[in-house]
Amino acid sequence: MSQTQVVIAIAVVIALAGIALLVGLQRGRGRRGKTLPPQSQQQPRSWAGRGSESDAQESPAGPGSGSTVTTLEPEALETPPAAPSIERPESATGRLQRLRARLARSNTVLGKGLLSLLSSGWLDEQAWEDVEDTLLSSDLGVEATKELVDSLRTRVTVEGARDEETVRGWLRADLLKLVDLSMDRSVASSRVEGRPAVVMVVGVNGTGKTTTVGKLARVLVAQDKDVVLGAADTFRAAAADQLQTWGERVGVPTIRSDRDGADPASVAFDAVRAAVEMEADVVIIDTAGRLHNKVGLMDELSKVKRVVEKQSPIDEVLLVLDATTGQNGLRQAEVFGEVVNVTGIVLTKLDGTAKGGIVVAVQRRLGVPVKLVGLGEGPDDLAPFDPEAFVDALIS
Ligand SMILES: Nc1nc2c(ncn2[C@@H]2O[C@H](COP(=O)(O)OP(=O)(O)OP(=O)(O)O)[C@@H](O)[C@H]2O)c(=O)[nH]1
Numbered sequence: 076m077s078q079t080q081v082v083i084a085i086a087v088v089i090a091l092a093g094i095a096l097l098v099g100l101q102r103g104r105g106r107r108g109k110t111l112p113p114q115s116q117q118q119p120r121s122w123a124g125r126g127s128e129s130d131a132q133e134s135p136a137g138p139g140s141g142s143t144v145t146t147l148e149p150e151a152l153e154t155p156p157a158a159p160s161i162e163r164p165e166s167a168t169g170r171l172q173r174l175r176a177r178l179a180r181s182n183t184v185l186g187k188g189l190l191s192l193l194s195s196g197w198l199d200e201q202a203w204e205d206v207e208d209t210l211l212s213s214d215l216g217v218e219a220t221k222e223l224v225d226s227l228r229t230r231v232t233v234e235g236a237r238d239e240e241t242v243r244g245w246l247r248a249d250l251l252k253l254v255d256l257s258m259d260r261s262v263a264s265s266r267v268e269g270r271p272a273v274v275m276v277v278g279v280n281g282t283g284k285t286t287t288v289g290k291l292a293r294v295l296v297a298q299d300k301d302v303v304l305g306a307a308d309t310f311r312a313a314a315a316d317q318l319q320t321w322g323e324r325v326g327v328p329t330i331r332s333d334r335d336g337a338d339p340a341s342v343a344f345d346a347v348r349a350a351v352e353m354e355a356d357v358v359i360i361d362t363a364g365r366l367h368n369k370v371g372l373m374d375e376l377s378k379v380k381r382v383v384e385k386q387s388p389i390d391e392v393l394l395v396l397d398a399t400t401g402q403n404g405l406r407q408a409e410v411f412g413e414v415v416n417v418t419g420i421v422l423t424k425l426d427g428t429a430k431g432g433i434v435v436a437v438q439r440r441l442g443v444p445v446k447l448v449g450l451g452e453g454p455d456d457l458a459p460f461d462p463e464a465f466v467d468a469l470i471s
Pocket residue numbers: 278279280281282283284285286287308314362363364365422423424425426427448449450451452456
């Protein structure tokens with residue numbers, strides 16, 4: 076090879092390396108320009124083509140905002156769905172049967188205990204006290220327990236019969252009266268006057284809010300609703316990740332901030348705005364856990380509500396209570412009820428507790444119905460609260 080040929084060969088190699096470097100840089104820049112990680116590019120069900128440039132920009136929303144809301148860009152929407160497949164959540168019928176059995180298992184102590192006490196022959200004072208204790212230990216509350224025992228005592232005295240079937244019938248009727256069949260337990264999830272329904276989820280730390288939002292999204296997706304999630308728990312980035320993961324599993328978009336400590340009111344506002352733009356059926360806003368006796372945090376919650384209401388009425392405020400915390404949950408319920416207008420209770424962790432009586436106690440204290448119950452950690456372990464199924468599970 077002549078010297079000239081060697082020089083030409085080196086020049087060609089350098090030129091090729093340069094081109095490769097330039098192409099690489101260009102690709103890298105393109106990727107960084109996107110606001111979502113690759114796994115978030117699956118196409119939400121009713122979204123195609125509806126994204127707008129403003130979706131990914133600084134939010135002009137609430138006071139003191141400055142939160143950046145991450146959502147799909149139009150470019151991302153045109154990309155075919157990435158590898159993760161979208162799950163099909165369990166239908167309502169299958170779910171109810173499975174969960175009914177679980178509820179019955181958790182509460183057999185209460186039901187069986189009561190029935191055997193009541194049908195065990197002559198009921199003396201001691202026996203009635205045992206009945207009372209059993210009811211109190213289920214967290215039914217003093218007032219409801221007294222009413223139930225008085226009613227049963229009267230029937231036993233007047234009618235005399237005490238075979239198990241008869242007693243079960245009395246108990247069923249009395250418990251149904253206490254649980255109150257007349258309350259409206261539907262959860263707002265359909266468009267109202269041409270806009271999405273707005274649902275806000277609140278409660279103290281660790282009660283199961285985020286899990287409930289995720290599970291509720293699945294219930295609604297199974298009903299073919301278009302759902303949007305709002306990650307207004309901005310205390311920890313992990314909270315928004317947790318919610319987004321729930322959403323991604325069923326192809327539901329999550330509106331969130333990239334920044335820890337962003338203004339939750341602003342994120343909630345942006346989530347509602349995005350849901351309006353997407354013409355969704357319902358937007359569900361997850362909020363940070365907060366102790367009911369921390370004034371600053373409760374003020375923050377009422378601000379979230381006020382800011383959202385600048386844009387749309389809130390149709391549902393669900394208070395999530397952990398059934399295993401028993402009577403402590405009642406005080407929480409009261410305070411949340413004063414700060415935001417709670418419209419429904421979600422009782423989580425009813426699996427593994429024999430304290431089903433809390434359903435009655437909390438409804439009485441707040442005058443608000445239990446609408447949903449959490450019966451396990453599985454993704455489809457959330458069911459609408461069905462009073463008859465609940466009472467039957469207690470005494471079957
Ligand atoms: N057994 C059982 N566990 C539940 C249920 N609901 C939620 N959990 C569990 O409770 C724990 C807390 O759930 P999260 O949804 O993170 O609670 P959170 O209220 O969002 O918590 P913070 O945001 O930190 O206030 C998780 O381990 C859930 O799996 C339920 O119905 N049954």
